[in-house]
Amino acid sequence: MATRGGRSRSGRKADQEFVSEAEEILERMREDYADLDDQRAAGGEVEPDLINRLFRSAHSLKALAGMFGLESIQDLAHHLEDILDGLRLGRVSLDSPLIGLIDEAIHTFANLLESVGDEEALAAFNEPVEDLANRIEASAKEASAGGELQSLEIDDALLRALTEYEEHRLRENIQRGRHIMLVVSTFEIMSFDEGLSELSDSIREFGEVISTLPAPGETPESQIRFSLLVASDLNVAELTEAFDFPDAEVESVREGGLAVEAIAEPSASEPAPQAPLASEQESLRSISETVRVDIHKLDELMILVGEFVIQRASIGEIAARLLAQPQNAKIGAELSKIHKSFDRKLKGIQSAVLEVRMVPMRQVFDKVSRVVRSLRRDLQKDVRLEVSGADTELDKLIVEELVDPLMHIVRNSIDHGIESVEERLAAGKAAQGCTKISAFQRGNHVVISVSDDGKGIDRAALLARAESLGLVSADTELSDRETLNLIFVPGLSTQVGVSETSGRGVGMDVVRENVAALGGAVEVESIPDRGTTISMTLPITLAIIQSLIVSVGEHRFAIPINAVHETLLIDTSEIQRSEGRKILNLRGDALLLRSLAEEFELGVSESSEKQFAVIVGLGEQRIGLLVDSLEGQQDTVIKPIQGPVKNMRGFSGATELGDQDAVLVVDIASLLEDALSRKESA
């Protein structure tokens, strides 16, 4: 009994392992296929690397399924690998109906993965999988029929050195009328790999490197010669001019232009050669060079590093204390030296750990694109999605938490923002609406914005609804921004009939809450009939942050340094008042001041004549926080506060300073919001 239980447990674990790894491969395939489809639809040339990547993914999936004994998946992957191999070797045309089968196979894999671990459910797929495999085989036969080998007008010796794939790339380039050249250069044996990749990289800016071959010829013993077979739109003279490699000789192999009328591909009747060994090895290597890590393990690592950072500060303090005592100054100096070197290394570890956690926004954007595709269909709206800044990196944790808010904003944009085609045409706009998602880094923050060219937010409807709910009295005058900010009030939605898509329950209030929990802020801009932009400003990482420690009376608080713009020592007489609000003339601009003592009801009187103003801001908003003194910067690890009081407005968590001392971390986003939205005098 015990052994059986044990085995099935380990079986389940193996299944999970398989599924998670396979899902990762599948995710890559989906992305690559989507790109392939786009490039194909755009009518241009399809990036050869894209097909290579798809081929390698199918190959990895096949190997993986084989390892776990999942035959149906292995079999389908094998067939898919065949099509892709044909495609990359040019045996299958990109216009072939086979391309559609790739998409179908990817979908089938997704279904199969869901059933892994459930024998019956898997068995139910046997028939459709077999059917798909047969169809692939049948169309593969059709696609590869016909075709004849013709001369390329290229030296046979050179041709013989090429793999089948390289030969295909050569044909492809000749067909496109490119110039074919050999770039020959000599390298020091000790460092030829660096030199070679430098050369290849600079050539790639102007064309494709089809193959790299050792070149014959006299060379001193310590040197080695290589020739690169290159295809480019530039001719020999132009290429020599364009790339900066004085040592390299460029010779023409074949002039460009469409001289050869029909360069047919080798016929299928020839025995299909084995896939080149080199690429097989490459595919295996690419798997083993990445390690999959549970994000929680990274969290643990992060916490440990965070604790180190705090302890490092105490070591620094001890060193400083020793240095101050004449009898211990020598030991103090030694300790201080060690502390400095420790500090440097710790910073290295810290940034390495942080870097591991960073992932590009692409993952989220791809998810959003998929949802947009189905939204377009369901809502019957003609919308184009434009994405930019997909390579912007953010902490994995933030990215995960961001999916729902972003999805919600995009749904809103398409559902409520973009008008119907009739409305758009009537308003003199292009029939097709456009929603743009972009991400970019600004200092320590990443700004992610969603904008559309739709009808904008209907202020009147928003106000009317706020009034009917008793949130705003009819005679209050709200500024345009205050009116727009009503969308963040729970229960307010301008659209009277809430549609299926934007749903009920989750609103912009939840979006704002989620973003605030990540230490970020949401802003809205909207121009009637022109469109709406919603931007989220988020910190790049949540893990270890620098904080400014301030004190008010006996209380200490930590302010995340990425929100601090500057600090000023001001005389209380400089503070002016308007409606009881404190205002400071900051280089001509009126800056709203909030006293932390008042804000947090600390019961501390501000008796001193001098106070510090900490100017904080997120996005475009700024306020000054008045405190008694500044205690310096510290590395801090912000921890959530556990306990029954969930809504500690004004604080995002706490951090430990020194021994057992908890210091509250001020949530700048909520302070800004409270300060800037308050309508009654303080």
Place this chain on the structure above:
Amino acid sequence: MSAVRPSSDEVREWDDLARSASDRGDSAESFDEIHQLLCFEIAGAPYAVPVERVREIVRMRPVTPVPRTPEVVRGVISLRGEMIELIDLRRRLDLGSIEPSRRTRIIVVKTDDDEVVGLLVDAVREVLRVSDEAIQSATGSDTGAVSELCTFRDEFVSIIELDRLLALDA
């Protein structure tokens, strides 16, 4: 993160309490249902919480007050890097407030949503093993925190209903 680290004095104190309760082996074995309760003192009277809700008992340590929270929230304590709210049980039970003494303890209990919270009590007494028979409904509760009483050595021990105790309206 949640793993309890090697025994400090405080952890040992908790282990000792638990061990001495099971060593005593009171005559309760014959009953169907045995409850283990951690008994502590507030304003001279005994109170108890189920031991399975207790994670550890620690001595008083620095407390950082949290602005704009109900009075019963004494503040936040840092426990090996975890940030935990500290509830003043005296205030929660409307029994005023006193300065911490040598006997003051923080009982760290698990909340129903997988977090922990600290309860500040005057002193910790022992772990009780009591049967169903010894437990009766409370005669009413002014603060909503006590639901049952149990008799132990001729004394009534008030059993704290943790989930109701922790339902604070912030």
